[in-house]
Amino acid sequence: MENVNREILLSFWKVHILHHAEKQAVYGQWMLEELRRHGYRLSPGTLYPMLERMEEYGWLKSRSDPRGGARARKDYRLTKDGKKVLNMIRGKVRELHGEVVEEDET
Helix, strand or coil, rough: CHHHHHHHHHHHHHHHHHHHHHHCCEEEHHHHHHHCCCCCCCCCCHHHHHHHHHHHCCCCEEEEEEECCCCCCCCEEEHHHHHHHHHHHHHHHHHHHHHHHEEEEE
């Protein structure tokens, strides 16, 4: 199952993050709980590097209270580039849904 997580579900987690970061600022612990609500089990050691990479790609922008020190909570929001990526993904998800799910129902 680890290969499924790494090869397929990792992308699903990223889509969830982008989706929620568009609606409101998100932070790691909240995102872990939200992903668990959807049945995904991942560790902070998986999530936090993913958030950092998504910020490096320019999809998310973080902000933390400078008075909070090195371990202050980071809030992540979707950037303009992140919105473009999310819109592209939405189109691909619609297409994939039509092929994989709707076709299977007929």
